[in-house]
Structures are given as structure tokens and as C-alpha cells.
Amino acid sequence: MATFETITAEDRARAGKGVARATRRDGKVPAVIYGAKQEPSLIALDPRIVLRELKRGGWRSRLYEIDTGKTKTRALMRDVQFHPVTDRPEHVDFQRLAAGEKVRVAVQVTFLNEAISVGLKRGGMLNVVRHAVEVLCDPDSIPDHFEADLGPLDINDNIRWHDLKGTEGARPTIIDRDFVVATVAAPTVIAETAPEPAQAATAPAPAKGGPAKAAAPAKPAAKK
Incomplete structure (x- = not known):
């Protein structure tokens, strides 16, 4: 028999961005439970609970029973949206589970x-x-x-x-x-390559006192 972990939540009466922002101002994380051919349920979670589950790992396959005090719903945590700057959880999606529905x-x-x-x-x-x-x-x-x-x-x-x-x-x-x-x-073997021989030094400049350059040929005399 599968084991379901209970997490507490609060019901939210209305949907909408304004209501979600108000929920965050109150220090809660807005969430929704959808699926099993039922109307979505709007809830609010303690952010400490969300962070705890995320740190544990494997949260996408963990079974939850969400208790609002009025109803208990079995669900999977499907997605978490985070604030782009603070990385705090801003919204959570749960999928409602129904017996016999894979x-x-x-x-x-x-x-x-x-x-x-x-x-x-x-x-x-x-x-x-x-x-x-x-x-x-x-x-x-x-x-x-x-x-x-x-x-x-x-x-x-x-x-x-x-x-x-x-x-x-x-x-x-x-x-x-x-x-x-x-x-x-198989283990990766990196063959050691022999160091390449040093480049041949450039030819040295002629030593001082060497043969002088040949003089340029004299120009022919101009015709009178």
C-alpha cells in the first residue's frame, strides 16, 4: 500500500493574479489542485513546507494528502514556479489522484x-x-x-x-x-605526447667584418 504524506494548507476562495499577490503578501504560497475530472481547488501553503519538500528531492513522485481542515485530497506535486530574482516559490501545481486512474x-x-x-x-x-x-x-x-x-x-x-x-x-x-x-x-586513457623539438633558431646575422656588399655597377656616360 502506498504511503501518503500529509501537508496542511488553507482554502482560497477566488482565483486571479491580484488574489495570488495578496496571498504572497500574507506570507503564503498560492497553489492549485487539478485533475480527476473535477473543478480545480485553490489553496495556500506555508512556504517552509514547500522548501522542505524541494530540498528532500524526489518530490515529483512523492504522494501527498493535502489537508485544508475541511477536505483531504490525495495529489502529486507537479510543478513549482519561482521568483526570477529571489528564487522563492511563487506557485505550486498539484495533480489530484483518483483510484483506478493511472x-x-x-x-x-x-x-x-x-x-x-x-x-x-x-x-x-x-x-x-x-x-x-x-x-x-x-x-x-x-x-x-x-x-x-x-x-x-x-x-x-x-x-x-x-x-x-x-x-x-x-x-x-x-x-x-x-x-x-x-x-x-571503459576508463579514458590520455596518451602522453612527446614534446615537440624546439624550433630551429633563425640564421644569425652576418658577423661584423664580413665581406662587403658588391658595389653597384657604374652608370654609362651620357652621349654628347
């Missing part, structure tokens, strides 16, 4: 056994192609993360979708191939 969500990949990976111990480099994988799943079975075991991987080996653990009940949005999540690349 949602698109990005699930983070956790890499295990990096310290004992055969290829990495031989000097290989971990090349992560996807830090998260987008899947479709039921709201009640959204996984916290997928696991990728690096232990048995040698150089030039890779981890694909079918290698991940914890994917039961989730269907990737990429369905035309068993896509790569990460690879162990």
Missing part, C-alpha cells in the same frame, strides 16, 4: 553496490543515462524508487529497464525497447 510519474533510480562493482574496481566509469524513469502506474502503487545493482557489472556492461528492481505494477512510457539506464564505460 498517473504518469518519474521514479528515481537508486544505484547499489557501487563499491564492489567489478567494472568500477577495474577503473571503469559509471555513466548514468537516466537518474529517473518515467512510468505509468496506479496512484496506490507508485514506488518510492527503483533499484539498480552495480555489483556484477564489468566494463562495457549496462543496466536496462528489465534489470531494475521494484518495477512491479509500473509500466514505462518508453515501450519500443528495453532502454538503457546506466553503463560502466
Whole structure:
């Protein structure tokens, strides 16, 4: 069973830029809950709650139950808009969840056994192609993360979708191939090039006392 984290909020009666600005002046972050074929719900959040969730990471796949004191709504945090100068959160979009209605969500990949990976111990480099994988799943079975075991991987080996653990009940949005999540690349060897020989010095100027230049031939005498 999926775990929902409760966050408190306040109802907002009206929409509009003026109302949103007034909400920010009151020290709150305006937000909206949309989806599940229902009218959008307007709420206001404590900015400390928003910042806390953003710092935790993986907030796009975390399940929330938004409690306004009057209603409780299950939702995913979909987008956060920030002030262009202060970087403070200015607006939050939530997607309402409905039982039996699959949602698109990005699930983070956790890499295990990096310290004992055969290829990495031989000097290989971990090349992560996807830090998260987008899947479709039921709201009640959204996984916290997928696991990728690096232990048995040698150089030039890779981890694909079918290698991940914890994917039961989730269907990737990429369905035309068993896509790569990460690879162990061969170590990069930079060949040392021998220093180029110094450029030959330019020919020295003739030494003093050398042969003088030949005198220019005399002009013929003018005819009388």
C-alpha cells in the first residue's frame, strides 16, 4: 500500500493574479489542485513546507494528502514556479489522484553496490543515462524508487529497464525497447605526447667584418 504524506494548507476562495499577490503578501504560497475530472481547488501553503519538500528531492513522485481542515485530497506535486530574482516559490501545481486512474510519474533510480562493482574496481566509469524513469502506474502503487545493482557489472556492461528492481505494477512510457539506464564505460586513457623539438633558431646575422656588399655597377656616360 502506498504511503501518503500529509501537508496542511488553507482554502482560497477566488482565483486571479491580484488574489495570488495578496496571498504572497500574507506570507503564503498560492497553489492549485487539478485533475480527476473535477473543478480545480485553490489553496495556500506555508512556504517552509514547500522548501522542505524541494530540498528532500524526489518530490515529483512523492504522494501527498493535502489537508485544508475541511477536505483531504490525495495529489502529486507537479510543478513549482519561482521568483526570477529571489528564487522563492511563487506557485505550486498539484495533480489530484483518483483510484483506478493511472498517473504518469518519474521514479528515481537508486544505484547499489557501487563499491564492489567489478567494472568500477577495474577503473571503469559509471555513466548514468537516466537518474529517473518515467512510468505509468496506479496512484496506490507508485514506488518510492527503483533499484539498480552495480555489483556484477564489468566494463562495457549496462543496466536496462528489465534489470531494475521494484518495477512491479509500473509500466514505462518508453515501450519500443528495453532502454538503457546506466553503463560502466571503459576508463579514458590520455596518451602522453612527446614534446615537440624546439624550433630551429633563425640564421644569425652576418658577423661584423664580413665581406662587403658588391658595389653597384657604374652608370654609362651620357652621349654628347
